[in-house]
Amino acid sequence: MLLRLDLWLFTLINQKLTALWADQFFLFVSRDAVVFVPVLALFIWLALFQERRGRILLILLILTATATDMTAYRIWKPTFQRLRPCHEPAVKAEMRQLVKCGGKYGMPSNHASNFWGAAILLVLFYRRWWLLWGGFAALIAYSRVYIGKHYPADVIVGAFYGALIALLIYYLWVSIRSRLEKQEKFWLSIRRSA
Numbered sequence: 001m002l003l004r005l006d007l008w009l010f011t012l013i014n015q016k017l018t019a020l021w022a023d024q025f026f027l028f029v030s031r032d033a034v035v036f037v038p039v040l041a042l043f044i045w046l047a048l049f050q051e052r053r054g055r056i057l058l059i060l061l062i063l064t065a066t067a068t069d070m071t072a073y074r075i076w077k078p079t080f081q082r083l084r085p086c087h088e089p090a091v092k093a094e095m096r097q098l099v100k101c102g103g104k105y106g107m108p109s110n111h112a113s114n115f116w117g118a119a120i121l122l123v124l125f126y127r128r129w130w131l132l133w134g135g136f137a138a139l140i141a142y143s144r145v146y147i148g149k150h151y152p153a154d155v156i157v158g159a160f161y162g163a164l165i166a167l168l169i170y171y172l173w174v175s176i177r178s179r180l181e182k183q184e185k186f187w188l189s190i191r192r193s194a
Helices: 002-016 020-030 032-049 051-080 110-125 127-146 152-182
Strands: none
Touching: 002 127, 002 152, 020 032, 020 127, 032 051, 051 110, 051 152, 110 127, 110 152, 127 152
C-alpha cells in the first residue's frame, strides 16, 4: 500500500505536475554549483560576520553534513537497497528522467538528509528565518523527485534522518557547552565571558 502511494506520488510529481519552465527551474536548482553557491555564501557569512555563534553553528553544520552524508551513503542505502526510479525498468519506461540517473540505490536521499539537517540547525540558531531555511530544504528535496532521482519516500526519510542527526549533534553540543560553562570554560559557549 505504502509503495503504491509512493509510486503514485512520484508519477504525479515527475510526470503530471510539470511544465517547461519548471523543468528548467528544477534542472537549474539541481546543479551542484548552483546549490552550493548559497551554501558557500552561508558558510562565509557565519565564519566572518556572526562571531562565535556563527562559527559554532558552522562547526555543527559540517559535523551534521558529514554524519548524514557518510551514513546515508555507506550504511543506509546498502541496507535498504531500494532502487532509484531510474534503475527500475517498469518505472524507467514511463518516467521523465531529466538528469543522469546516479547511484543504484536511493533510500534515503543524501540531498534531503544534508539540507534538512542544515535547516534544523539553522532554525535552532536563527529562528526568525525559519521559512527561508525550511523553504530551501523543501525545494531541494522536491527537486530530487521532480527530476527523477528519487521517490518521495526517499526524500521524506532523508529529511527525517537529517533532522534527527542535526538534533542529536545539537543536543550533544548543548550538553558539552553546559558542562564547560559550569567549569567556566567558555570556548564552546555562545555567551560572552565576563
